[in-house]
Amino acid sequence: xxxxxxxxxxxISGDHRQPFAAGDTIVCDGGRIAHVGEAAAEALRGCxxxxxxxxxxxxxxxxDSHVHITFGDYTPRQKTVGFLESYLHGGVTTAITASEVxxxxxxxxxxxxxxxxxxxxxxxxxxxxxGMRVHAGAVILEPGLTRADLAEIRAEGVWLAxxxxxxxxxxxGYEEQIAWAxxxxxxxxxxxxxxxxxxxxxxxxxxxLRLRPNVSFHTNGGPIAMPDEDYPRLVNESDMALQVCTxxxxxxxxxxxxxxxxxxxLDRLLxxxxxxxxxxxxxxxxxYTISHLASLGGxxxxxxxxxxxxxxxxxxxLNSGVIAPGRDAxxxxxxxxxxxxxxxxxxxxxxxxxTAVGAVVSDGVPRFxxxxxxxxxxxxxxxxxxxxxxxDFSGAAH
Numbered sequence: 001x002x003x004x005x006x007x008x009x010x011x012i013s014g015d016h017r018q019p020f021a022a023g024d025t026i027v028c029d030g031g032r033i034a035h036v037g038e039a040a041a042e043a044l045r046g047c048x049x050x051x052x053x054x055x056x057x058x059x060x061x062x063x064d065s066h067v068h069i070t071f072g073d074y075t076p077r078q079k080t081v082g083f084l085e086s087y088l089h090g091g092v093t094t095a096i097t098a099s100e101v102x103x104x105x106x107x108x109x110x111x112x113x114x115x116x117x118x119x120x121x122x123x124x125x126x127x128x129x130x131g132m133r134v135h136a137g138a139v140i141l142e143p144g145l146t147r148a149d150l151a152e153i154r155a156e157g158v159w160l161a162x163x164x165x166x167x168x169x170x171x172x173g174y175e176e177q178i179a180w181a182x183x184x185x186x187x188x189x190x191x192x193x194x195x196x197x198x199x200x201x202x203x204x205x206x207x208x209l210r211l212r213p214n215v216s217f218h219t220n221g222g223p224i225a226m227p228d229e230d231y232p233r234l235v236n237e238s239d240m241a242l243q244v245c246t247x248x249x250x251x252x253x254x255x256x257x258x259x260x261x262x263x264x265x266l267d268r269l270l271x272x273x274x275x276x277x278x279x280x281x282x283x284x285x286x287x288y289t290i291s292h293l294a295s296l297g298g299x300x301x302x303x304x305x306x307x308x309x310x311x312x313x314x315x316x317x318l319n320s321g322v323i324a325p326g327r328d329a330x331x332x333x334x335x336x337x338x339x340x341x342x343x344x345x346x347x348x349x350x351x352x353x354x355t356a357v358g359a360v361v362s363d364g365v366p367r368f369x370x371x372x373x374x375x376x377x378x379x380x381x382x383x384x385x386x387x388x389x390x391x392d393f394s395g396a397a398h
Contacts, residue, residue: 001030003029004047004049004050005053006044006385007039008023008058009344011036011323012059013306013310014309016302016306022037023036025039028331033324033326033329036325048388051361051384051385052384053382054335054383055380056335056378057333057346057355059309059332060305060327061091061309061331061332063094065270065271066245067097067272069097069100070100071119071120072129076103077277080276082129083276083281084129088132090284090287090357090375091357091360092132093320093360094135094318094321095133095134095135096135096312097136098162098217099138099160099162109142110146110149113142114152117137117138117158118157118158120137121158123136128363131362132362133362138160138161139160141161141163141166142166147184159185160189161181161186162217163178171190174190175210187214189214189215190215190216192204192216193223193225204230205230208240209234212238215270220245220248220250220253220255222274225252231252235268236263241315242270243270245274247273253297254298257269257299258297266303269311270307271289271304271308273286273289287375290305290308295350301346301350304349329361329363331360333358335380336355336378337353337375338356340353341353356378357372357374358370360372366393370393371395372395
């Protein structure tokens, strides 16, 4: 499918070092971005669908790097069907599992945790709720898992390894398994902060600096934060990514942003939600945390957006998250909410508002155009200008 978006007011690249892309038109072809630049008849020729962005801002699709996937579009923690499709209406085009820890009766023996990770990953290879791309299947590290076990599931495509819920006496017990996982090219993830489920333990800087994972999960607390004095140590004594989540401690979210800014290490700031959990389901959670960082955390809106897009993509090795030719065609049209005090999306975020979502494109396919089910209406009109396919792209109204 060939999809064009034109009449764009600003293009946010997703790269915090060069946060704006020049032009007013993006063309997607076959699931990839083919053109970013000025409007041109040649670029738009042959498009199946052309979206008129009405002068709104276009950003990369948001990547929520901490979602508690189970099987299908269902969360047993909150007994809700359709939460992933609802997140897409909040601009999230990619969800990355934080491990399938919420699966009822989840196995804890080596054979069981391996089977769970492989099955979860494969169930989402061709299943895209609402058009969302879901990276499922993170092996939960447990005592008894060997390097050969990790190599076996790595060969089956499992590339995420999660520490924090296993039955080790102390968090230091994960050290060898995390080292094996990293040697095998897996992205390693460690729960950070206080205990989040019965039987797990708190994990603080001493543990993380010994374990050396790729990502400190919900470093601002999931939901309970570690002591303030641990944060400068993680920033200055490691190169791990620090993921801040909506369902955590807002004050320490802002502290992390400040410390990483001062250390010129904003590549390491990741935005996620850590949902669904006891904190609930948050379809607009990514937008809320972006607005917190932009209005309270000293970051410009475009840099806060990069922490939710390009930074996640870089850390997890994804081809999405950045608007440039050849990247995955996952795009979101955003604007100031109708009736608000600001007239454009970036000013709204700097004011502490969420933005309205006017359209979502994932894998080059428009999923809805005109109005999100979960945000207020856009100030400007986002509409289908040309349509050569038999499909109505309007989103379901309130």
